[in-house]
Amino acid sequence: MDENRMWQRLAAEFLGTAFLVFVGVGSVPALAMARGNEPFTGSELGFISLSFGAVVIGTVYVFGYISGNHINPAVxxxxxxxGKFPWRDVPGYLGAQVLGAVAGSFAIIAVLGQHASELGLGVAAYGDIPVWQAFTAEFIGTFLLVFTVFGVIHRKAAPGFAGIVIGFIVFAAIIPxxxxxxxxxxxxxxxxxxLVQSLMGGTVAWEQWPVYVIAELAAGVAAGLLFGLIxxxxADRTSLTEALTEQETRA
Structure with missing residues (x-):
């Protein structure tokens, strides 16, 4: 069978997420080192967004045929x-993705040094704004990403452009x-x-963690359901009915 084993798929998710964090998140302290204590300009925000978009494009084409290159629990x-991915495989994928993100974060420190942690390590955080505003921002950004993913993997989508489209939507969503x-x-x-910033002794606003994760996971599910609805x-309904009938027959 021309199908990768589970350990290979998990390794791909681990590496893909590590690449994403090292390049994308790593661009934040890297630019901060270059600028000192100066705030980022609009063009520098563009460079950070481009870093994320570029690494997503690369990982889609490198790991997509192995694991699907989810590299995101929301996806x-x-x-x-x-119903497009078996629930039994979800825990393994999520674990591989989080461990990959941890590895990518340690790689940032290995390359840029302890100063990267002192500059915040690119940890996502929001300032003096209402929780609902932070939730809404993460929800909308994640919704755009996951909705696009569902669009490019649809059976009617033009083949060969998934990586480019997903990379560009990541680039675009980060800007606002x-x-x-x-x-x-x-x-x-x-x-x-x-996690890594905490281990390195840095300050982390863990009370914000649920706001991010709940918004991102909720947005992913909402995007998937809405895309399916529209x-x-x-033909899709017939195929689903046939698949369910076949499963019942086997059972």
């Missing part, structure tokens, strides 16, 4: 909630969301840097 849970919450739009990207045709 994994959304796919499972809509980053000034509010840092634009994590990924529970693994939220969690990994927070895209499903009679």
């Amino acid at each position: 994994t849970v959304a796919l499972a909630a809509t 969301v980053a000034p509010v919450t840092g634009a994590s739009i990924n529970p693994a990207r939220t969690t990994g840097p927070m 895209s499903r045709t009679q």
